[in-house]
Amino acid sequence: MLNMIRGSRRQIYLLLTVLLVTLLSACSKESPQSTFDALGPVSQSQLTILWVILGAGAFVFVLVFALLIFATIRYRRKSDDEADPPQIHGNNKLEIAWTIAPAIILIIVAVPTVRGIFFDANPPDDAAFTVEATGHQWWFEFEYPEQGIVTANELHIPVNQAVAVNLYSVDVIHSFWVPKLAGKLDMVPGNENHMWLEADEPGVYFGQCAEFCGESHAKMRFRVVVHTQADFDAWVIAQKQLAAIPTDPLAKEGYDLFIGQAQCWACHTIDGFQRARGSVGPNLSHVASRMQLGAGIMDNTQENLRAWLEDPNSFKPGNVMSRDAVVYADPSKGLSEPQISALVAFLRSLD
Amino acid sequence: MATESLDIHIKFPLLKRPLHPTGIWGWMTTIDHKRIGILYGVTAFIMFLTGGVEALLIRTQLIGPDKDYVSAEVFNQLFTMHGTTMIFLAIMPLSAAFFNFLIPLQIGARDVAFPRLNAFSYWTFLAGAIILNLSWFLGGAPNTGWFSYAPLTSSVFNPGNGPDFWIIGLQVLGIASLAASFNFIVTIINMRAPGMTWTRLPLFTWMTFITAILLVLAFPVITVALIELMFDRAFGMNFFNVAAGGTPVLWQHLFWVFGHPEVYILILPAMGIVSEVLPTFSRKPLFGYSTVVLAGAIIGFMGWMVWSHHMFTVGLGPIANSVFALTTMAIAIPTGIKIFNWIATIWKGSISFKTPMLYAIGFIALFTIGGISGVMHSMASSDAQQQDTYFIIAHIHYVLFGGAMMGIFAGMYYWFPKITGRMYDEKMGQLQFWLMFVGQNLAFFPMHFSGLWGMPRRIYTYGPDMGWTLMNTLSTAGAYLVGIAALIFVVNMVKSWRKGELASQDPWDARTLEWSIPSPPPEYNFEEIPIVQDRDDWWERKRSGKAKTAPAAVPVGGGSGGGHGIHLPQPSFWPMVVSIGLFIGAMGLIYNIAVAAIGGAIALIAIYAWSFEPVNEPDEESGH
Numbered sequence: 017m018l019n020m021i022r023g024s025r026r027q028i029y030l031l032l033t034v035l036l037v038t039l040l041s042a043c044s045k046e047s048p049q050s051t052f053d054a055l056g057p058v059s060q061s062q063l064t065i066l067w068v069i070l071g072a073g074a075f076v077f078v079l080v081f082a083l084l085i086f087a088t089i090r091y092r093r094k095s096d097d098e099a100d101p102p103q104i105h106g107n108n109k110l111e112i113a114w115t116i117a118p119a120i121i122l123i124i125v126a127v128p129t130v131r132g133i134f135f136d137a138n139p140p141d142d143a144a145f146t147v148e149a150t151g152h153q154w155w156f157e158f159e160y161p162e163q164g165i166v167t168a169n170e171l172h173i174p175v176n177q178a179v180a181v182n183l184y185s186v187d188v189i190h191s192f193w194v195p196k197l198a199g200k201l202d203m204v205p206g207n208e209n210h211m212w213l214e215a216d217e218p219g220v221y222f223g224q225c226a227e228f229c230g231e232s233h234a235k236m237r238f239r240v241v242v243h244t245q246a247d248f249d250a251w252v253i254a255q256k257q258l259a260a261i262p263t264d265p266l267a268k269e270g271y272d273l274f275i276g277q278a279q280c281w282a283c284h285t286i287d288g289f290q291r292a293r294g295s296v297g298p299n300l301s302h303v304a305s306r307m308q309l310g311a312g313i314m315d316n317t318q319e320n321l322r323a324w325l326e327d328p329n330s331f332k333p334g335n336v337m338s339r340d341a342v343v344y345a346d347p348s349k350g351l352s353e354p355q356i357s358a359l360v361a362f363l364r365s366l367d
Numbered sequence: 368m369a370t371e372s373l374d375i376h377i378k379f380p381l382l383k384r385p386l387h388p389t390g391i392w393g394w395m396t397t398i399d400h401k402r403i404g405i406l407y408g409v410t411a412f413i414m415f416l417t418g419g420v421e422a423l424l425i426r427t428q429l430i431g432p433d434k435d436y437v438s439a440e441v442f443n444q445l446f447t448m449h450g451t452t453m454i455f456l457a458i459m460p461l462s463a464a465f466f467n468f469l470i471p472l473q474i475g476a477r478d479v480a481f482p483r484l485n486a487f488s489y490w491t492f493l494a495g496a497i498i499l500n501l502s503w504f505l506g507g508a509p510n511t512g513w514f515s516y517a518p519l520t521s522s523v524f525n526p527g528n529g530p531d532f533w534i535i536g537l538q539v540l541g542i543a544s545l546a547a548s549f550n551f552i553v554t555i556i557n558m559r560a561p562g563m564t565w566t567r568l569p570l571f572t573w574m575t576f577i578t579a580i581l582l583v584l585a586f587p588v589i590t591v592a593l594i595e596l597m598f599d600r601a602f603g604m605n606f607f608n609v610a611a612g613g614t615p616v617l618w619q620h621l622f623w624v625f626g627h628p629e630v631y632i633l634i635l636p637a638m639g640i641v642s643e644v645l646p647t648f649s650r651k652p653l654f655g656y657s658t659v660v661l662a663g664a665i666i667g668f669m670g671w672m673v674w675s676h677h678m679f680t681v682g683l684g685p686i687a688n689s690v691f692a693l694t695t696m697a698i699a700i701p702t703g704i705k706i707f708n709w710i711a712t713i714w715k716g717s718i719s720f721k722t723p724m725l726y727a728i729g730f731i732a733l734f735t736i737g738g739i740s741g742v743m744h745s746m747a748s749s750d751a752q753q754q755d756t757y758f759i760i761a762h763i764h765y766v767l768f769g770g771a772m773m774g775i776f777a778g779m780y781y782w783f784p785k786i787t788g789r790m791y792d793e794k795m796g797q798l799q800f801w802l803m804f805v806g807q808n809l810a811f812f813p814m815h816f817s818g819l820w821g822m823p824r825r826i827y828t829y830g831p832d833m834g835w836t837l838m839n840t841l842s843t844a845g846a847y848l849v850g851i852a853a854l855i856f857v858v859n860m861v862k863s864w865r866k867g868e869l870a871s872q873d874p875w876d877a878r879t880l881e882w883s884i885p886s887p888p889p890e891y892n893f894e895e896i897p898i899v900q901d902r903d904d905w906w907e908r909k910r911s912g913k914a915k916t917a918p919a920a921v922p923v924g925g926g927s928g929g930g931h932g933i934h935l936p937q938p939s940f941w942p943m944v945v946s947i948g949l950f951i952g953a954m955g956l957i958y959n960i961a962v963a964a965i966g967g968a969i970a971l972i973a974i975y976a977w978s979f980e981p982v983n984e985p986d987e988e989s990g991h
């Protein structure tokens with residue numbers, strides 16, 4: 017028995033050291049979605065509150081564990097016929113003390129919490145512009161009404177400017193989350209939710225859907241690209257360019273397929289082509305300019321694009337394109353290798 | 368009326384009432400609360416192992432990046448069934464096993480108030496468990512998560528049968544829980560032995576009482592939600608259909624108005640167990656009995672005012688979020704009180720570290736961690752970074768595994784001698800505790816980090832570039848350790864039950880009435896109903912030297928002497944037949960409405976026969 021206790025004491029020390037080490041490494045900024053690496057005012061305010069409550073929590077943790085460990089070591093039964101300990105039934109003063117003390121701690125942390133809730137919810141008055149973000153199974157659509165741009169899976173914003181984001185969903189509930197910039201908010205069908213984002217540094221930030229939304233929920237991601245103001249303006253101008261019928265013969269062949277027999281137009285919009293006005297899938301007007309394909313799941317390279325068109329389902333099980341597009345749903349209408357090459361050439365020309 | 372039922376039995380000999388059944392038939396017709404408790408416990412533990420296997424599959428898939436041991440669809444089914452199983456088929460019925468076995472013993476009664484209803488609760492629970500798990504073999508298990516948010520559950524987004532199994536399974540389980548809860552409420556109010564006043568009630572009984580009340584109030588809410596969902600799916604109604612003006616968020620409100628009290632339904636019984644184990648193994652009374660009871664009651668009451676803390680990111684607006692943040696913080700206070708009272712209980716005690724005590728102390732430690740992360744979630748603003756991430760998974764597992772299950776393990780070891788009449792293997796128990804303790808910390812602590820590093824829950828895969836690999840590998844290793852510990856537990860229990868050392872009546876020098884009778888207790892529990900004179904009556908009796916002498920007692924329901932002349936209600940198979948009817952009816956609701964009608968008819972006929980079946984057949988009523 018004694019050995020057992022000694023052993024357990026050692027184990028507890030060990031556990032505590034491990035905890036401490038891991039706690040310290042918790043500030044790790046290596047993960048692209050680490051909430052410790054707060055790079056915008058919203059995420060910073062949330063991180064500050066986290067540290068406040070983590071501090072209070074650590075205090076309670078140390079207190080409880082110290083008492084617990086002390087008691088288990090100090091008051092262990094030494095022999096089986098030990099006399100009964102004093103039969104203490106309670107102590108009102110003590111009990112009142114440990115009712116009031118936590119209440120005080122909680123009141124202290126309640127103040128920043130409530131302030132934080134209002135801070136996150138209300139975009140500042142000088143917000144640069146508004147983005148309408150819509151969740152789809154399993155990708156994100158971003159519309160810039162003021163700029164007249166629609167894009168997918170890649171949200172571009174200027175640095176150091178608050179951007180208001182309105183959230184919608186066309187099917188089930190999703191959740192819009194860019195951990196380094198702001199906590200999440202759900203995209204609820206039939207509701208309109210409001211939040212705002214601001215980034216302190218230019219760069220690329222990872223986003224991910226956080227509410228379980230069906231089979232490929234794990235693969236519903238996006239990127240936020242933060243530009244300097246000049247770069248952002250240039251991006252806007254580039255995105256507003258209308259597509260033109262390609263001159264390269266292979267790409268032209270792909271164009272014909274796209275707006276013709278392959279029926280890609282039924283789901284995809286390409287600004288500049290009357291025929292391509294579909295809204296089930298992502299807007300492809302400038303698909304070649306994007307960094308990622310398939311809602312942030314792979315780099316936008318020629319090979320990946322080709323692989324995606326060959327079999328979207330192998331990258332994203334259950335996705336709507338492989339489920340409903342004729343070329344995948346009906347094997348007799350499947351795309352041939354040359355057809356895929358043509359489509360790839362066409363899509364790569366849309367920059 | 369008695370004659371009428373007798374007629375049935377005489378006309379149809381197959382339906383003859385089993386007066387002294389043996390073997391399996393004996394278990395199937397039993398209405399003895401102790402045997403029903405054992406049935407509950409064994410079934411629920413098998414379900415716990417099933418949910419555990421599901422967890423291990425989940426953890427195996429996540430052991431490293433880009434694994435595809437299971438498909439996305441199967442993964443989604445696994446976590447849905449893991450959550451549903453652990454909550455509804457493992458923890459709740461494991462608690463029910465203790466309610467059944469112990470409440471009559473703790474309050475000095477011979478059985479529960481409605482023994483046949485009690486049997487019905489068990490068989491209906493079994494029916495619900497079978498329905499839910501049948502889905503694996505009938506086209507795929509439910510795949511929408513254990514809280515199944517609308518509209519993902521609609522027939523548009525989910526044409527398969529999975530959600531139907533989920534809806535119907537939970538409805539059936541709800542019937543079982545409601546019947547059991549009413550039974551325990553009435554039992555605790557009405558069946559207490561003379562002198563067993565409310566301020567003398569053992570803590571476990573108190574927590575059972577509060578839990579039962581919570582259940583009775585909470586289950587109707589989810590019943591309504593499930594009916595709405597069923598109508599949406601089966602009859603094209605539009606409660607949650609946005610296109611027709613429905614509101615998906617309504618589902619969330621209904622679910623969590625049930626779901627948050629449900630959290631306390633899961634944890635309060637464990638708190639009750641711990642409040643029994645700590646005093647026994649410290650040889651000290653519970654510190655601040657009234658405070659602990661009151662804190663439990665306040666938690667139960669305030670549990671109704673915090674549901675939207677599960678919905679901080681739904682977009683209810685800053686005012687609603689602030690209100691629910693504050694109420695949630697407030698609920699931490701009574702919880703904290705309990706923790707400090709438990710520590711004060713062992714303080715200056717004479718602590719013996721038998722396995723149940725290790726588990727009880729482990730409970731305090733791990734539940735504290737879960738409580739702290741719970742308070743962190745109440746900070747609605749920073750919770751926006753934690754909601755729906757692995758940080759939440761860490762939290763619920765510290766509360767439900769580190770809390771509820773640790774408490775339940777404490778209880779299983781603690782009462783094992785009472786239930787089986789044999790001692791478990793102490794060495795194996797200690798080993799098993801440490802494996803379990805280390806294993807679950809290894810499994811769940813790293814999840815705090817994977818969560819704060821941005822890993823959402825319910826993803827079947829992640830990339831190597833996300834920085835989550837190490838934490839996930841650790842979690843998986845911990846999960847395997849927990850799995851090994853669970854197996855050791857099974858070995859210990861099975862081995863000890865069959866040939867463990869015989870247990871004495873009171874091996875732990877315990878405090879409550881169940882230890883004043885033989886292990887295992889005779890069918891009639893108490894030869895004579897005790898007259899209770901103290902809180903911790905049995906302890907006080909032992910310490911004042913009166914234990915060996917006959918306890919102060921009133922002969923109720925028969926004289927003394929080896930239980931002769933004590934009349935217990937006789938076995939009955941009708942409760943089981945009603946449950947079979949419900950099972951058929953429920954499967955009919957999924958597949959074919961005509962079958963549902965047949966099942967309903969079977970249930971109704973059985974209820975009718977049951978109502979006219981006397982407690983005891985007249986010919987057996989000698990001398991009364």
Ligand SMILES: [Cu+2]
Pocket residue numbers: 189190191225226227228229230233234236
């Ligand atoms: Cu999602």
Ligand SMILES: [Cu+2]
Pocket residue numbers: 626627630673674676677
């Ligand atoms: Cu809750």
